[in-house]
Amino acid sequence: MPHNRQVLLARRPNGAPVAEDFELAQTDLPEPASGEMLLRTVYLSLDPYMRGRMNAEKSYADPVPVGGVMEGGTVSVVEKSNGGKFAEGDIVVGRAGWQDYMVSDGVSLSKVDPAAAPISTALGVLGMPGMTAYSGLLRLGKPKEGETVVVAAASGAVGANVGQIAKIKGCRAVGVAGGPEKCAFVVDELGFDACIDHQADDFEAQLAAACPDGIDIYFENVAGRVLEAVIPLFNFWARMPVCGLIAQYNMQDLPQGTNMLPALMRAVLTYRLRIEGFIVRDFADMRGDFQRDMGQWVRDGRVKYKEHRVAGMENAPATLIGLLKGENFGKVIIEVSDDPTR
Amino acid sequence: MPHNRQVLLARRPNGAPVAEDFELAQTDLPEPASGEMLLRTVYLSLDPYMRGRMNAEKSYADPVPVGGVMEGGTVSVVEKSNGGKFAEGDIVVGRAGWQDYMVSDGVSLSKVDPAAAPISTALGVLGMPGMTAYSGLLRLGKPKEGETVVVAAASGAVGANVGQIAKIKGCRAVGVAGGPEKCAFVVDELGFDACIDHQADDFEAQLAAACPDGIDIYFENVAGRVLEAVIPLFNFWARMPVCGLIAQYNMQDLPQGTNMLPALMRAVLTYRLRIEGFIVRDFADMRGDFQRDMGQWVRDGRVKYKEHRVAGMENAPATLIGLLKGENFGKVIIEVSDDPTR
Numbered sequence: 302m303p304h305n306r307q308v309l310l311a312r313r314p315n316g317a318p319v320a321e322d323f324e325l326a327q328t329d330l331p332e333p334a335s336g337e338m339l340l341r342t343v344y345l346s347l348d349p350y351m352r353g354r355m356n357a358e359k360s361y362a363d364p365v366p367v368g369g370v371m372e373g374g375t376v377s378v379v380e381k382s383n384g385g386k387f388a389e390g391d392i393v394v395g396r397a398g399w400q401d402y403m404v405s406d407g408v409s410l411s412k413v414d415p416a417a418a419p420i421s422t423a424l425g426v427l428g429m430p431g432m433t434a435y436s437g438l439l440r441l442g443k444p445k446e447g448e449t450v451v452v453a454a455a456s457g458a459v460g461a462n463v464g465q466i467a468k469i470k471g472c473r474a475v476g477v478a479g480g481p482e483k484c485a486f487v488v489d490e491l492g493f494d495a496c497i498d499h500q501a502d503d504f505e506a507q508l509a510a511a512c513p514d515g516i517d518i519y520f521e522n523v524a525g526r527v528l529e530a531v532i533p534l535f536n537f538w539a540r541m542p543v544c545g546l547i548a549q550y551n552m553q554d555l556p557q558g559t560n561m562l563p564a565l566m567r568a569v570l571t572y573r574l575r576i577e578g579f580i581v582r583d584f585a586d587m588r589g590d591f592q593r594d595m596g597q598w599v600r601d602g603r604v605k606y607k608e609h610r611v612a613g614m615e616n617a618p619a620t621l622i623g624l625l626k627g628e629n630f631g632k633v634i635i636e637v638s639d640d641p642t643r
Numbered sequence: 644m645p646h647n648r649q650v651l652l653a654r655r656p657n658g659a660p661v662a663e664d665f666e667l668a669q670t671d672l673p674e675p676a677s678g679e680m681l682l683r684t685v686y687l688s689l690d691p692y693m694r695g696r697m698n699a700e701k702s703y704a705d706p707v708p709v710g711g712v713m714e715g716g717t718v719s720v721v722e723k724s725n726g727g728k729f730a731e732g733d734i735v736v737g738r739a740g741w742q743d744y745m746v747s748d749g750v751s752l753s754k755v756d757p758a759a760a761p762i763s764t765a766l767g768v769l770g771m772p773g774m775t776a777y778s779g780l781l782r783l784g785k786p787k788e789g790e791t792v793v794v795a796a797a798s799g800a801v802g803a804n805v806g807q808i809a810k811i812k813g814c815r816a817v818g819v820a821g822g823p824e825k826c827a828f829v830v831d832e833l834g835f836d837a838c839i840d841h842q843a844d845d846f847e848a849q850l851a852a853a854c855p856d857g858i859d860i861y862f863e864n865v866a867g868r869v870l871e872a873v874i875p876l877f878n879f880w881a882r883m884p885v886c887g888l889i890a891q892y893n894m895q896d897l898p899q900g901t902n903m904l905p906a907l908m909r910a911v912l913t914y915r916l917r918i919e920g921f922i923v924r925d926f927a928d929m930r931g932d933f934q935r936d937m938g939q940w941v942r943d944g945r946v947k948y949k950e951h952r953v954a955g956m957e958n959a960p961a962t963l964i965g966l967l968k969g970e971n972f973g974k975v976i977i978e979v980s981d982d983p984t985r
Binding site: 521524528556571 | 703866867870888894897899905907908909915918920921
């Protein structure tokens with residue numbers, strides 16, 4: 302009889318997470334009550350926001366409690382339905398977290414159509430990261446034809462979609478990524494106009510050269526050195542949707558050195574820059590448009606995606622630790638159990 | 644026969660302006676051609692934005708050229724009309740700059756009604772600073788009843804109006820000003836709920852105590868220490884219209900020390916803070932509403948104003964130097980020549 306393996310938050314990280322911040326546990330298989338279903342996790346999504354949930358601080362979502370199951374988006378198969386909302390064998394996307402099984406009453410689950418696309422895309426290009434890129438770029442970035450859009454983490458789950466949607470909207474798309482391999486992929490496979498390696502010594506000069514008409518939209522996933530290089534390049538009326546800040550998630554104390562805040566504020570005032578933070582659920586009203594547009598673009602091959610797959614839930618902690626260092630290449634998916642559709 | 648005294652930009656300042664950056668010059672009285680008028684400057688407005696025009700850098704307006712007349716808003720009387728748009732004796736508001744006389748074809752001049760309010764208010768509460776406060780707070784701040792609005796430089800030309808309009812809109816208005824005298828005025832005369840002295844050692848703690856429900860709108864006139872104190876207090880969905888940055892206008896190099904940029908970015912992401920720079924002319928469509936509302940509020944005594952008057956155009960350089968150090972108390976007006984309405 303199978304058990305339910307879980308990854309728990311063992312303690313709050315001190316800066317960058319380490320293996321000891323996580324704990325692998327095992328419980329008995331939960332039993333669905335009437336109206337409930339037993340879900341078996343097939344794929345677990347790992348995403349940068351998870352680092353924030355490991356901290357105790359107030360944020361847009363409650364922290365994971367110490368000893369609690371790590372949160373995360375999942376694609377699952379309905380193993381058993383006790384009169385539940387979905388039938389046995391159905392594929393659903395939801396938030397089962399870092400565990401093999403979960404009992405659910407079906408609230409906040411959505412059915413996934415295996416005929417439309419590989420079911421793992423419900424965690425990537427057709428799921429939360431795709432919707433994040435689509436809604437943040439279109440609602441807050443408001444791209445106009447001919448404008449220049451810069452996006453950091455350009456080979457990542459969100460950034461890859463930001464640049465491809467920007468191209469579809471007639472913009473110049475300039476990516477920033479770590480290392481020549483990712484940069485080549487972003488240009489050659491994803492079709493960005495340029496991609497600059499933020500590890501290069503002359504990164505700032507390369508970025509400026511790749512944006513000869515300045516920057517109209519900077520889609521912020523990263524902060525740190527990339528943001529500092531972007532500040533001098535803003536055009537009048539530039540927009541900066543802020544989606545993530547991966548370069549500072551592990552920061553314990555504010556860094557010492559040059560205070561860049563006055564530089565950003567000067568750009569805000571001089572260029573009427575608009576900076577706006579968001580989370581994907583703020584734009585739930587765009588879900589229908591997203592599903593229609595992105596589904597079509599993926600089917601047409603206009604939007605491509607790359608998955609970084611790792612087998613085994615026991616490898617999720619090390620994979621998240623690596624993701625926060627930029628060691629992944631594409632959307633990170635943990636293969637938790639057999640995919641019944643493959 | 645009178646001459647035309649002018650204050651020229653003698654050279655670009657190196658940090659804080661000094662007297663030697665200005666030069667008093669004298670020219671012959673200009674003669675209006677057909678369709679033109681000779682204007683005599685009665686009042687000259689001094690405002691913080693003037694510091695930016697003294698620099699060579701690209702901004703939202705062209706710099707004053709070295710050797711050029713310093714720019715500025717003025718209330719003038721039409722001394723002579725050679726078939727011009729306004730009649731002799733009319734009072735007009737425009738941008739004659741730091742000089743006694745100007746010839747104008749009437750474009751970009753507006754007539755001022757001396758019966759409605761003292762004519763100097765066309766440079767203050769009923770002019771550019773009032774319109775800046777009104778449009779920035781209402782259009783970008785979007786105040787809702789019960790929200791907390793914080794404004795720095797709260798006894799100044801813009802800040803005083805921001806807080807008073809916030810009160811009219813049912814908000815809690817918290818000012819920040821330099822020194823106990825200004826703070827007392829802001830609370831006792833202008834009717835703010837609180838005003839904190841940014842020179843106090845425990846300024847940050849006092850500000851937090853004055854905002855028990857957090858900050859929904861921070862109207863930015865200042866930056867520097869005030870902005871840094873505001874960052875931890877933002878509520879979800881807070882707004883930050885950026886109107887001015889007086890604390891950093893004289894900055895030559897970015898300061899060394901703690902880099903506060905990651906702190907601001909974290910607030911942007913966590914609280915979905917929206918930061919937006921603006922200049923008053925962006926909201927020209929609100930002029931009619933402003934004139935109607937603000938005119939009414941001033942007549943009703945719901946909006947009060949305080950002028951800091953200095954006689955003599957020769958004192959304008961020293962007065963601007965002082966304004967940039969916060970030495971003024973109220974809207975700075977230079978009395979250039981006799982006010983024919985008094």
